[in-house]
Amino acid sequence: MTSTAIKEKYVMRENEGELERLANHHEIISHYIGGLVLAPVDLSQPNLRILDSGTADGLWLRELKSSTAIENPHTYIGTDINESFFPFPPPRNLFFHVQSITRPWPDNWHGTFDYVHQRLTLPGAGPVPIATCVSNLARLVKPGGWVELMEADFTGSSSNGPAAKLFEKLMAKFLDTIGVGFTYARTLPSLLENAGLENVQHKSFVIEYGAACPDEALGAKGISHLLSTSVGMLAFLKGLPGKDVDGEISRLPETLDEELKSRGACFTMIAAWGQQREDGNGKYS
Template identity: 40%
Template sequence: MHSSTSTTAQHDAVVDAMGGLVVCPIDLENPTLRILDSGTGDAYWLQDLVQTYPRLKEATLIGTDVVNAKFPKDSLPSSIYLQIQSITEPWPEEWKGTFDLVQQRLTLGACGTFPHGQAVKNLAELVKPGGWIQLIEPDQTCGVKDGPAMNDFITLVTWVFDMMGGGARYAYDIKQWLQEAGLVNVKELSIPLFLGASVSDKGLAERTARSTADAMLPLLKYLKVRGGDPPLPAGRLDSLVPRLYKELQEQGGFYPIRIIRGQAPAISK
């Protein structure tokens, strides 16, 4: 599989925390499945899915994102199709009610001022009767043992989401939004995403420390363009990337994520 180091680190950490790629009770050995990965980026989740469940090479796997900048230049398994699609725009009518599994991870915050609940309901419409949706988003809270740099990280990210107009605690409303969309068997779970020295695998520990710190770079660049009054003093803001990297290397960090799943009602006979 081809992907950037930061993407694979985040992916591997989330999969490790979840104990797998999918929490929904679905038969991933079924070659007739139709699966959507919204906010696919470089389609790494789909590629890992095919590698883990080889029979999905015969399935229909669709990855979408708002731009194609991260779409792999290398060849993909023939079952994977990639398409430009924003979560704030209407989905193709012919897709509605056709997917056995709809997955979206760490993407909803990109809605900005577009109603997050509407984006979730639009995704729910894509699930076929009896099919499942799996949404994964950050809790935006710190662990009790997190250090000052990790707390600054959460403070800054929360402020940016609030400034963008969507708020930072939207993950807590997803369960209700799915229920309002008519889904059943809706369950949510908050699990710890361990970073840096908190990870037992030394290789993954280094990669998650580096990728988490580097995730601040585009955010800081955005702040310079967007302006505003960040909640951190200039000195702490400018030093955040190296401070966060050092802290995660030495003591690790804890970043909880929220997983919400739901099922479209089966058609009664």
Template identity: 30%
Template sequence: MASEKPQESVYYLKPGDEERARLNNQHRVLVHIIENELLHAPIDPSTIVKIADVGTGTGIWLDALAAHLDPIPTAIGQPRQYDGLDMSPAHFPAFHPENFHYDVYNILQPVPEGLKGKYDLVHVRLLVSALSKGDVNTAVDNLAQLLRPGGWIQWDELDGESWAGRVPSAHVREMNELVRKHMETKGMELDVPAAFVKAAEAHPRLQNVSERIFNTIKSGPELKDDVNSVYLWSCTTSTKMILQASGTPGAEEEFKRLSEGAKADIERDGIFWDSDEHVLLAQKK
């Protein structure tokens, strides 16, 4: 789902139109889950002039935010600026408005001087499975450096723990356990939302830390098939990569058994993938 640290990440993002389409559909589903709110209270839209989207991918979140914000005048009367930052330019849009800019930046690397204190809002989404333990502290500190005083971090993140025991499919549970063990072996952060709250509350330049939790099932039955598709893709893609990397004899057959079994379980039993999406906020002092 994210690509901030590909050498350790469970998920893998490929270049190409098909992958862009998948990422854009994933955006639509995830925004629906959080009640179609791109900005969350108490962020005041009129104060948001310069925006950075870290791990921007195709830039679709910036496009959606601009459509939401542009009818709202800024408090200082200046036009808004939208910057998409990602460690890979593979999915950057070829064409975009003049007030959009895309650049390469990895949130775990030192913040360039030209970006320090620049933004009113820094948005992050879906770095689960891309961060090792301790990386969240580094990411939070770098995000804080990107902000001007009074600016906000908004981090939309999946709970890598919540659905492990809440999807009634033996095949899904097997895949989840495989992914969990892999992440633990690699020293990766399993609970990014909790790590964010802890890091932000301890940070000397951050205040007003908050968390809202949204559940997939509560998003409504009309989203069931799309939610299942997004989450099953993540689960099976992670499993496939781990099995392939293991070099275990029969890995391909094992992946086929698990992935086809999970799909059959969901279709046969009418399963609605039960998971949580967290919206995490912190304001710079």
């Protein structure tokens, strides 16, 4: 096998694992928020343009498309920085585009979308101010269009067990280290308002993982997701200059697995959505 073939096989295997993790979490979140869309978007209107930023393989888009059967179908566009995630060939009326939230969006996309959806993607902003990323999303929606965001919140008091509390502590450290800040999810409503959007609303959701989830199969998927996340987080922390990961932290995947199976854990997600002004005069950075 050539080196190129070996690399492609490795990337495919890595992608399959990451997409499985994302699919598990997508199913969990969709269950707890009661569907796919929170913003009051009228999906019965024909020929809408819908964007999913940070789409991975477009699972959210594909499910939305399957659940919305109208005579004049919508146009669904998914963006991500990893082109290898995109399905090929793409389903009908689904289009994929390589795009980072930290980079300017195509000029001809400005003011063209009826609905922009983005979930668990803002940490990818890194050193770029998340306010800039949100303002750029607001620029994409037409007058009357909606922007919806959802992120994980690690700022509240926790009733979880010691392993899950350590997970929360490390996630907060991770978010601070990459420059987003661990309180960023609490700022979603103000970020949308500062981008010039109106009718801003927000809602918190408690997501149950492992034994805390009444649905055993869904709880097991939650365990798989959190363990994969903890392994990736530890790899990041170990890579920091001068960082010595001690025994308690290095054993986190093992102790978290045991705790999730015995008592489970609960974490909070915050969603916020806002509407572009009818005159289109939003505030953009």
